[in-house]
Amino acid sequence: MIKHIKLNKDNLAFAIKVQNEIFPSEDATKMYTGMVNGENDNNYFLVYNGDTCIGVSGLSHVGGEVEDGFLGWFGILPEFRRQGLGSEALRLLDETARDLGYRRMRVLFNTDTGFQGAKTFLKVNGYTAEPYQCPRDKESLAGNYAILSRSLYNEKCEPWNNRNLHISENFK
């Protein structure tokens, strides 16, 4: 059975190790530590299958857009992939996202640098993609970015429509 365990002082170092293994070029130390110390209101989790840790997951939002939950460092360790566990963990995270008041899930994806298969994984799990190019968000013009979205309720999901995500501040 899949479960999410929120990061705390006791599991923080282990969570950073798992995150680094899944995302070798991205370091979540600052954001994870900030959450544990109450310096940001993001929600980060270790993902377990029974007693075995299989990955990490996270939810955040951008500024006052409190109905739009962004997936943050969601990943399954290589040895546990392609068994349906990522999809199961994602569905479970939806419940947490609804409890937190989000109506829609969003994922910022850089098609040039993102993991192969992640976009397919999200599409199979009901997400639709739109390009993200916001003239006021300079970083968005420097890469090949997309936003993938899905409603958490039985309703049409409004597109993100290029609202400014301030990528450098919120996603780095």
Ligand SMILES: CC(C)(COP(=O)(O)OP(=O)(O)OC[C@H]1O[C@@H](n2cnc3c(N)ncnc32)[C@H](O)[C@@H]1OP(=O)(O)O)[C@@H](O)C(=O)NCCC(=O)NCCS
């Ligand atoms: C993307 C990721 C979370 C998928 O986890 P997973 O447990 O393997 O996913 P599932 O087994 O539930 O896959 C469901 C479906 O997604 C698609 N999919 C998953 N990984 C894929 C890949 N590498 N290539 C193509 N399609 C893929 C397939 O359609 C798959 O069904 P199938 O195995 O029956 O063909 C995992 O590969 C991962 O952690 N990658 C690195 C981190 C990352 O990219 N995170 C961003 C995710 S938003």
